Every structure is written in structure tokens, then in C-alpha cells.
Amino acid sequence: MEEIKINDTFSTKINFKDYESKELTLNGMIQNLRNLAWGGFLILRTPDYHIQTVYDRNSINVDPDELRVESAVKITGTVKAAKIKDKSIFPQDFEVQVTKIEVLSTPSVNPLPLDTTKKELNAGLDTKFDLRPLTLRHPKQQAVFKIAAVIYNEFGNFLAENGFTRICSPKMVSSGAEGGANIFDLEYFGRKAYLAQSPQFYKQMMVGAFGRVYETAPVFRAEKHDTSRHLNEYVSLDFEMMLENGFIDIIQVESGMLRHVLAKLAEKCSKEIALLDIELPVLNKIVMIPFQEVHEIIFEKYKKDFRGEKDLAPEEENLIGQYAKEKYNTDFVFVTHYPSAKRPFYTMDDPNHPDQTLSFDLIFRGVEITTGGQRLHKYEDYLSKMEKMNLNPQDFKGYLQAFQFGMPAHGGLGFGLERFTALICGLANVKEASLFPRDINRLDP
């Protein structure tokens, strides 16, 4: 039996100022090496940043020519003031004069299959994904996921601060929320189960209980086409809320959330933003255009005729994004009142125009990033809508009971973390914003 004290601090961040001219021991991996005649520079990767260390060939305990990138090392040295050029990598004006290097482990392949020390990682997508444990050691690759983590966390922080309760809904379910064929099924103790395409049914049920709920969790879509916009598994950021003024309440909360996330990105990811040369968008007003009007604008301004189509083509999303940028100087445009024909059964139709819905998409830089809207909340409205759509209420019994128990007017939205991250980071393919992407051809690593 042993009884010990709990540490006071758990951070690996160091205030180098406190260590000036003092000895320090650092653990990390060798991110980069520059060996010169007199000695050289070793860039150490730690959980917080890349630290510049400098060594004198004659006064260290190892032969620097035998050091290798991606070795784990323990470095002892003296902290000294230094002008650090690239603040995007290391924010403090210090470096470490090495006195001792202890090599703790070394890659067992030599050379490494990719050079992660170059400014750009020169590899095709498949190579990048095949070698994920290595490619993610490249600073620019890492930066994408530092940004994704902040988006994920600040989405939740904003909602938790504003009365939303986090829920964790099951991913193995008895029926699909989005319908269609793109659903994975599995055998569940002798029965058929499905992987949840979205937490839709669960977040609605939980609005009845908690009033405002959110979830951040994986969803699964068995899409058979391999595109730059789709993943077969992605992280869905969802919320659902009681409404007082209709679906504008959802648009307001989404706008507030995005504004919060963007402010936090600017604050917490300045290194990554500089490294990736990103320009963060600004959201300072809500611009809304009804669906029908989008067709008209595209026709009048761009001479493309999509009028009569029940959905927006990717080209239209792109053009309306361009239009909003030119006319309203915004990267964000809400397209509202999509046709009923293209929305799922739980969507509320506009009482004034029953062929339109009280729903919307948010187009960001010409790409749809969220789908949201008001839902039906009366049991009898579900029954009549399902009859119209040839759905059997018996298949949705566990869900529909919520509406028998009384439900407030409500709505919400979902958006894909990877797609938003990719757009923020300027990545051409959404898969680059997934640590381990899943597509029709890829299940490994």
C-alpha cells in the first residue's frame, strides 16, 4: 500500500521566462533536425507546442548525426532568450541550449515512408490516409484537428451555457431517422438493428423533457458514392429546442453559436490559423432567402434555370453563396422554406404554403453546412403526415409516444463537424478533416 499526494499542476505548458538561465528537462518527439558543422537545431514536439532547442556538437552526449526525426527523447538544457521567428509554431522568445539528450525510442523503419519535416506534406490523399499515424505528425495536418477540436468543444460550451442539456443517444437503433437506403444494419442478438443516421428522434423526445438539448456524436450513412463532400461516418453536432417565435429561434441560436465558435477559434487557434493561412469568416447579421427566391435569383443573375426543382443543386448553393458575398458581404446565407416534397416526415409545413416547410439550410461559402427547421409536435399531425407518406406509425412507436405525452413547439438542426472544419481550413475534400476517414473503399486504419 502506498499513499501519495495529488499533483498541483497537470499542464505540460512551461512559462520559459521563469526558467531563464536555469536547467530544464523536456520530454517529446523530434519534429525536425538541422545538423550543421558546429552543432544544430532540434525542434521538439510536445503536447502544447514545438520548442526550439540548439546543440553544440562538441558538448552533447550523443553523436548528432545519429539522431533521427520521430524519435522520442528527453532533453536537458538551459533556457535562454532568443528571437523566435515563427510565432505560429512557438509563441515564446526562448530556446533551450541542450546539455544532454536521452533517446527513449527510435522509429524501426528507416527512412520513414513520408517526410514530415517539409513545409508541405507531399502525398496523395490515399497515401495520407494509409499512413495516418505518420501524416498526422505534420504541423499542417495537426492544425486541422486542433481547429476541429475547438469547434467541437465550443459548440458544446455555448449551448451548455445557454440552458441546453447534453444528451447521449444510442447509436444502435430499431429504425432509421432519415429513411432511404443509406443505412447500415447489424445483427443485434438475433434481431436486426441499424446504425443511427442522426440523433433526430432522440433529441426530439428529449426536448419534451429538458426543453433544450444537444449532442456531439458519430452518425453513420451508408452512402454508396465516394465524393469530396461525403463521409460514411462523421461527427454530427446537433441541437434541439423549444420554440417561442418559430424557426427563427433556431437560426438565432445557430448564429450565436457560430459567432462564439469563430471568436474562440481566433482566440485559441491563432498558431494554427497563421500556419494554415486561414481567413476566418465573419458573421454579424442573419441573411435569409426563401428557397423559391433562390431559383429566381440564380435565373436572373446567372442565367441558370433551376426553377421548378425541389432541391438546390450544388452549383446553385455555390452561386447563392457568391451572391450573398457580393450583395451582403457575408459568407453565411440561410435558405428557408424548402419544398415539403424533399423534407422528412417530421418537418413542419408552412401553414400558409403547405407545399413549403418551416425549414432551412445554412450555406457557408457556397456549401450547405446545416439542415434545420421546425418539427411537428402534435401526435395527430404525425399520424396524418405518415399516412400521406406511406409510413407505418407502428415502425416508430417508441418515438411517436413522446407526442402523445405532450410536446412543445420545437425544432433544431444538425451539422457535420468535418465539413465545417474542411471549409474553415480551406480543404478541398471533407475526408481531410477526418482523422480516420471512412468511405466505400476505406475501413482501415
Place this chain on the structure above:
Amino acid sequence: MEEIKINDTFSTKINFKDYESKELTLNGMIQNLRNLAWGGFLILRTPDYHIQTVYDRNSINVDPDELRVESAVKITGTVKAAKIKDKSIFPQDFEVQVTKIEVLSTPSVNPLPLDTTKKELNAGLDTKFDLRPLTLRHPKQQAVFKIAAVIYNEFGNFLAENGFTRICSPKMVSSGAEGGANIFDLEYFGRKAYLAQSPQFYKQMMVGAFGRVYETAPVFRAEKHDTSRHLNEYVSLDFEMMLENGFIDIIQVESGMLRHVLAKLAEKCSKEIALLDIELPVLNKIVMIPFQEVHEIIFEKYKKDFRGEKDLAPEEENLIGQYAKEKYNTDFVFVTHYPSAKRPFYTMDDPNHPDQTLSFDLIFRGVEITTGGQRLHKYEDYLSKMEKMNLNPQDFKGYLQAFQFGMPAHGGLGFGLERFTALICGLANVKEASLFPRDINRLDP
């Protein structure tokens, strides 16, 4: 096209002091009703709290006898100071004198299948789970999930503040991390895939890149036995980190994290803690007992002989919890150095005692809540361990490559949100800490 301003505030919380003697409109659900001869009390459920409203039979616009619990309503009234007895429900000393009630929707079943207005929800587990959209409207049921949400969020907040990067690893995988038969499989575009039993492989691969990582996500276990300790799907809170001093680093971070979570529960969940009559545990030192010593203690003190067993029986966990409480006045005890025979291939053996591992379980109030430890980090160690255990490295190629690229000494742990929540809340069955539990018999709702 419409252009509107973004709201300044998104919270539904109200500072009633600002509204004293003024009119206010509130949206919510009727949590409870007490109809008396002169009028009565209506408790309104909002996303933040239950608000006491009081009405005069002769001066409101509806017949109060026709109001029903679980209706959605919009209430207009005047705020007035009042002594609120039960601060666990509503923290401010105000109530609302109703002038107008607008009923927005009403339950379509009458009576509701369960009475959620009683102090205790009197129903068996199956009924509770079958009627989840209703049972979760009971204040004591809700309290459990408000507590779970804070545990989930503060686990992440603590780690994000201390250099850990959030990762999102795939749940559809090509091989299981924990081995054994309790794995769900699915058809993935003509191939066989599995549902991840844990993010183990992925968080290890990502330690090589980020140094410190964490994840909060569902995991799936096809356990065929239906017990009060198991779920077939649960939320796993995981972290993995570079080590400097061995597995004590993991125990330190876990202790710091738990201390942070407990402090935040005390701060943010005072209402729920009072309502559920919970005593929060205290963690102010680390108590560690080696596995072999546990057997000896149980034998000497409790006259039960488990010596020679390669694992702890639930009875032993319970007794060692009792022992730690009596001897060290703690609810937490770390049992270290589990036998190699019972730990997975990636576990690092103790170089001084190769039949023991550098791993541990944390026992909280007599129940194991986390399993953690140091992992192998050298490629050749994986190969020899896998040979010993008759595993084929080819089946783990995508994962094992990480160790070829160089890896630091590392380790981590995982723990189940529901199990910890159940123990904190004093629930007898872990399923009660799952919004929509999944077990061998239950896939719905």
C-alpha cells in the same frame, strides 16, 4: 431576402429581481398543478428550472380544472417576491402571479401512463425504459442526466485545459481492440466490419502525433449477459498520454480530473445533488494497493481466500473499497500491477515482475470504474507479445505501423460515463444512468 440582427442573449434564464412587479411571459411545460377552491399553483418546467406560478380562479382566462400536466403553455403574469421553500427546484425567491395562460399543446392520452408529479416515480425498470420520453420528465430522473452531462463536459474541459487534444476516432473498424467474442459486426460494402469496443488503438496512434489526447464517444460491447453493471452501448471517456514517470502519471491526471469533476458537480449541480440526496465523494490523496496485496488483505481481514486468482471478484472489489474507506477514509483506491494473464496484448509488463503489468483499476465505492495502464511502445515488443498470445500482426497492420514510426512511452485509461454516474447518484443499476439503455433484450425506444 431578409436581413436581421443577431440576438444579444440566448439564455432562457431570467433574473427575476429585474422583473419585480413587472409583466413577464414564460414558455414551458406544466410540470405540476395544484388546483384549490380559490385558484392554485402551476409549476412550469423551463430548460433552466421549475418556476412557481400562482393563479386566481376568477381572474384567469381559462378554466383551471381543464389544465393538464405536460401541456405546453405560454404564461403571462406579474413577478412578485415569495418565499420559495424548495431551493433545490427553483433558486430565486420569486413567483409569478398569472394573468393569462395560453395552452399550446396537450397530451393526447388521458391519463398519462405514469404520474410524474409524485415525489418518487413509482415504476419498474422496464416500464421506466419503455416510457422514457415520459419518465425523463420526472425531476429525479432528470437530475441524473444533468449530473451525467456535467461529468461528461468537465472531463473534457479539464483535459483540454491541460494540453490534451480531443480526437474523434471511427466506430466502424476492421478489427476489435479488446478481443473476445463480445463484438458486434456489420456488413460494410461487401466486407465485414466491427463496432469499436473502445478507441484504444486510435488513441494510441494519436499519442504519437499529439502527445496527449482524449475522446468522449459511444463504444459497443456485445455482452450476452444482462447484469446491473453492464450496457451493450455506453459512453466511454478516454484519455491517452506520453509518460515521463511511468503509469503514476496516468493516475495523477485521473486524480486531478476526478477532483475537478467533483468540484464542478458541487458548483453546477447543487439543485440535483440536494434533490437526489447525494453525498459527493472526496478525493484528496492517491491510495494504491498492488493486486497481490489485495488478495492478502482480503484473506487476512475478511477470511476470504482468492489468492492465486488472476482477477478481482466483484466481492473483493467491494471489500477492498470498504477496507480503503475504513483505513484511509477514501472512496477511491487504485489497485495496481494486475497479472499479465488477464490484460490485453498492448499492456506493458513490469520489467521487474514479467507476470505482472504496469496497469491499474480504480475502485470507487467498491466498484471498478476505470482500467488503465502503460502500453508497449516499441514495435518489436508488439511482435513478440503477439507471438506469445497467438495473434497475427497482419490483422493489426494499420495500428502497428504507428510503432514503426516511433512512439513515446505512453498510457491512458477509459471509463464508463454511465457507471460512474450511477455510483455518484446511488443508482442500483447502471441502466438507470443511460437515457436509452441497450441490453440483450432492449433496442427500443
